[in-house]
Amino acid sequence: MKYKGFHRMICILLSAALVFTSLAGCEKKGTSESPSGAGGDDSGGRAMGRYMEEELSLPAEFSSIYDMKKLEDGSIRIAGCSEDRESVWETKDVGISWEKVYDFPEELQDDVRDTAVSSGGRVACVYDEGADADMKEIFYLMEPDGAFGRIPFELPQAEELYVNLVRQILFVGNDRLLICDDQGIFYLVNVADGSVVRTFEFGNSENMYVAFAMGKMLLFQSISEVLLYDSETGEQQSPGEAMQNGLTESGMIRAADTLDAGESIYYVTEQGMYHYRFGGSVVEQLIDGELNSLGSFSVDVGSLLMLEERNLLAAKSDGNEEAGSKAGILKFAYSEDTPAKPDKELKVYSLYEDNSIRQAVGGFQKEHADVYVHYEAALSGEDGMTVSDALKTLTTEIMAGKGPDVLVLDGMPIETYAEKGILRDLSSVIEENKEEYFEDVRNAYRNKEELCAVPTRFLIPMVQAGSAYYVPGEDFDTFTKRVGALENMEPEEVISRFWYSSSAAWKKEDKTLDESKVQEFFEGLKRAYGDSPEGAEEKEDSALPGTDIMQGDFRLLAGTWKISAGLFGANPDYKFLLAVTEHLDGGDFGCMPGQAEHVFVPSVTVGISSKGSQPEAAEQFVKYLFSGEMQKISQGSGLPVQKEAFRSTIDGHQYEGNTSWVDLEEGIRFELAPRTEEEIQRLMGLAESLKTPALQDEVIKEAVLEQGEKVLGGETDPKEAAAAVAQKVNLYLAE
Missing domain, CATH: 2.120.10.30 (TolB, C-terminal domain)
Incomplete structure (x- = not known):
């Protein structure tokens, strides 16, 4: 070493x-x-x-x-x-x-x-x-x-x-x-x-x-x-x-x-x-x-x-x-x-600090000496500003012609922005070499002939468990009928994980929230969660923060959780995912059951403001995000949408000729070695099957988390909680 x-x-x-x-x-x-x-x-x-x-x-x-x-x-x-x-x-x-x-x-x-x-x-x-x-x-x-x-x-x-x-x-x-x-x-x-x-x-x-x-x-x-x-x-x-x-x-x-x-x-x-x-x-x-x-x-x-x-x-x-x-x-x-x-100033904006964007800013600026890239993350967590506050301020600045040129749209109401004409059509920006990318992911936000936003990366909602608690391909109703399958998880962790695989099914044609779907969501998770009379948040072995499936895998191996649910891609350690599967009784992993099917989570989704002052530089920046150089760089934001970079991320090529073994305290042993072609193709195939983008709206998510925790904690019932969510969200959507 x-x-x-x-x-x-x-x-x-x-x-x-x-x-x-x-x-x-x-x-x-x-x-x-x-x-x-x-x-x-x-x-x-x-x-x-x-x-x-x-x-x-x-x-x-x-x-x-x-x-x-x-x-x-x-x-x-x-x-x-x-x-x-x-x-x-x-x-x-x-x-x-x-x-x-x-x-x-x-x-x-x-x-x-x-x-x-x-x-x-x-x-x-x-x-x-x-x-x-x-x-x-x-x-x-x-x-x-x-x-x-x-x-x-x-x-x-x-x-x-x-x-x-x-x-x-x-x-x-x-x-x-x-x-x-x-x-x-x-x-x-x-x-x-x-x-x-x-x-x-x-x-x-x-x-x-x-x-x-x-x-x-x-x-x-x-x-x-x-x-x-x-x-x-x-x-x-x-x-x-x-x-x-x-x-x-x-x-x-x-x-x-x-x-x-x-x-x-x-x-x-x-x-x-x-x-x-x-x-x-x-x-x-x-x-x-x-x-x-x-x-x-x-x-x-x-x-x-x-x-x-x-x-x-x-x-x-x-x-x-x-x-x-x-x-x-x-x-x-x-x-x-x-x-x-530099003569030109390109403004890039996101709700949260994003390391991959920060990395892209440095690389892009190095190649474009005439452009100064000003990157702003709105929510620092220190000034009391909420998502709703940030979005209102952003909209005001955009409409006044003082807003950013490039928007990192994670957590923002993308469809609403598109309908209001805030986002430019990106069809001509990314039309080249379509066969090199997961096109269903890149076209997640295509509306008729226009492409208002493009994910540069994505994550896969997954579940991993023994056969007694999960079978790949099963639907949400079948999965949640196993009473107690989600016990010992914190209520917030349960809601935040399964939000991704269900939220895309909640919007009605009139753009309002389908209250009955939200109620079904709460009912299913409450059934699978059980009563948990001791209160999961008081347990010493309660969940780690975050939604990465690897965090849940450690709880699964320790016997604290019966299933591990979360997002795969922030830390795409495929060898670990495979190794955990081998240690489960009839274990397997696959797409997370939800009310929507073939779901992926768009990440580092970018759009160009129709009212920005630097449209050409903004296009160059977006193109740079899809370059091989940037796609192969991992900063924890998700899997690349470029297929070659995706394969490079999961295939373990870095261990070629340098194979070794890692032993963990949980009794699991896994090999640091290149993945087999069969293993690579399995995950490539799973990525190819993804068609539906998860709902990306932090205001709606916050409302669902607030009420969902009360449902799992026994403070309210699913029907009342769904009504409270619908009332708050529909008022927000009408603004």
Whole structure:
């Protein structure tokens, strides 16, 4: 197994950093994207000057780039893993040509936890020796010519820890190494003799810090503070209030470098790249992450290398397995002749934050330097805004000509928008290569000759159980006659899962809600749920949040649930679905029984506003969402509608030649291996059979959930609940 200690630390901090950033608000600093003293405007008054991005050509496909440094002679040295070999490479012409300096010694080709490169060309790495409680961290030093030896330093073992491991290592100069352990203690170590120069401790290990070296200065950051120390004297310095406030707004540092021995810092966050002179009053944003890969959801920057103020490199890794080479080096060069902000602004809007759209924004913007994509997710969960409030505001802005160009329509009343003329016909936008896609899914919202919206992904409502509780192909009435089949599930989870397979059958021709159908829905689920006198929500083993079928599978294996019902596609782990089936008595999986048939859940459904200001850019963006590049990228939003990408998602090709087994505590064992053609075709065939889009309207869903929970909890009966839903929803539909 290959490790990346820096990324290990960043991954640990990531969730905390996101909370930290969201609390802070993430508002941009009011600065231009230009180096100090640069920039200007053209004759039309536009601000000019922007860093332009390109990706360097690497000599091989790298799965990881551990560290990157500029040497004294101007050459650039990287340490990474390419073609399953840990190695060191060098370029003297900023990536035009590369030369392999050496491979790591054979004894260091496995179980390397972390690696660091010095400005003198030295490489240090941490090696895991032994296993379990006997595991020890061994430190090695490789000289610029590849000669290597052991650094005579050992981490002290902490009594409260099972084993004390390394979180992060980095060079401070050419002769010292900063090492952080699992207790959160930093040791500044002489690599020559392993002696500890000094230690840095910042309280308990739960408040974790990550360190960065800029010349002789050391910067430590946690989710709540920034600390600055002189590595030579050990004295604490003041980073300045401006930097503390700036990081509160921009989020956790990913990578940092300096050009002046540590008097100032250049650093990258999810919001872009910044420059700050310690003690100063202004943090300057040089690069806006929304205009390039720095702000991409899946891209993690592990190393920043300042060539000069106007040129820099960033070593990145990509969290998407299908994104090609997982690691690479981005080059940013300042262009005085490029507008600071692109000429066109494309507005993209969704109710909820969508990672796949966030990823698409970065990729599209990289290919269209003349377009600035502004992505807005209306519901943050922090301001009290409801779905109904958001939709009313959206409609008002659209009708006033101030609304978005591209709408991500998940949770919105698509048919209503189409009838009001808000959505443009997309027939000409996606008419190419129809045979390459699941056309019934793509045509989910075709009305006569017009196509008002298109799902870019989809999910499949499924049930998985032993034969005593489920038989593939059975209808809703047959399934729900098994009294108690749904017991022990939380009422909200029952309603939210079976909503998908039934809601499409509830609309009448006059567009009102069919009250009798809703009543039948409640009656069936109440019958299958049973009395559950103890109250499911009070059970320790109650359902996990969400509607992913895999979450229910763990309850099914543990014997808590009799059936697992949910959506397949957010985490399309087909091998796990098959493995669970083998452990059930006569078990199988298939489409979720419901009042509608052959149902799928449209996801990341997009439409183009008929009143938008950038129709051509909007069409280009929608087309980009259907490209092979974007279809193969998975961010948890569902299965691709492109057949080739769908197959690639489920076929397990990544395990070709690297088969292994995984054992879970529930007693299930499954193989990480390519799927058989029969298994692939079964799921492809199931996808081909899907014809009916589930109802996508959050206002209706909220009303059904509210009343459905009362029915299953015994607070009201199905008839009264259905009447309450119909009254509320029909009033909403009439607006």
